[in-house]
């Protein structure tokens with residue numbers, strides 16, 4: 135049973151002011167849902183950083199417990215698929231933006247948002263992956279479905295030191311791809327080489343203006359950076375290549391020409407992790423525990439708690455991510 139009071143990190147708008155910090159909630163502050171979960175771990179994603187700032191534009195209700203990811207144990211279930219004591223993951227949908235998310239010791243979730251913890255992953259592993267790792271896997275799966283295979287050519291990963299980028303790099307290298315890392319952090323080359331990066335581009339190189347079409351380089355790409363990087367990728371994709379577009383860490387605008395599409399058959403594969411139907415979501419999690427499991431899972435993880443997560447929320451928005459932050463929520 136959810137106790138009379140429990141801890142949560144809460145953001146709110148009070149009297150025109152944005153406030154945030156550790157607070158205490160009661161069970162009746164939780165939204166409706168079939169399954170009560172005692173949260174063991176959460177993680178820090180870019181969207182959580184946005185939810186925890188005044189002008190982040192992702193939060194849709196206040197007060198709000200951010201945390202788009204959570205992993206924990208079922209303590210009450212009104213749904214036959216989930217028994218008390220089972221280990222579960224939930225992420226995306228409205229969690230942490232339109233209803234209370236994972237930065238709380240207890241929460242309540244609709245059953246059809248829940249993923250059973252796959253065999254072979256711990257709850258902490260699941261959050262070391264979290265939405266960022268899930269999005270990386272979804273991007274790789276989309277590129278494969280488009281026809282990408284090891285041996286078809288180099289694959290570029292942007293924002294390589296971030297959550298999505300580092301996990302995509304790790305997964306792709308593990309599958310046997312020649313992976314190139316685009317990063318703004320020269321001091322992270324060694325770590326990225328350890329994940330499997332075969333070559334590097336710096337951030338300025340990919341942000342520079344160029345001709346509408348340039349030398350064909352990439353059979354595929356995973357782009358979590360957007361504005362500055364995506365035009366570069368499009369004009370340097372090989373004929374028939376594709377880019378999985380999953381983020382906008384450098385901004386949302388896209389300025390390109392039609393030439394990559396009409397002269398080289400380039401494709402943009404849109405990646406939306408938040409509202410992916412649950413059956414597909416569970417399948418990707420099964421793959422994250424098996425063939426898409428990152429070889430270095432959990433190695434570059436910084437652990438924080440509800441008390442100490444705030445600097446991570448600010449750092450992620452400032453481009454300071456180096457791997458992943460997990461949040462230890464339970465005792």
Ligand SMILES: NC(=O)c1ccc[n+]([C@@H]2O[C@H](COP(=O)([O-])OP(=O)(O)OC[C@H]3O[C@@H](n4cnc5c(N)ncnc54)[C@H](OP(=O)(O)O)[C@@H]3O)[C@@H](O)[C@H]2O)c1
Pocket residue numbers: 179180181265266269292293294295296297298299316317318319337358359362379380381382383384385405406407408450451452453454455456457
């Ligand atoms: N589509 C989806 O469902 C989905 C799911 C998860 C995340 N996302 C989005 O994907 C993006 C990355 O998320 P994340 O969790 O990986 O965030 P993250 O851990 O903060 O990583 C983002 C990385 O992008 C690079 N970067 C940051 N600011 C930049 C700038 N101004 N210009 C160029 N590069 C910059 C940095 O890597 P380097 O220093 O190595 O370049 C940074 O580490 C965000 O926009 C997020 O909202 C989308």
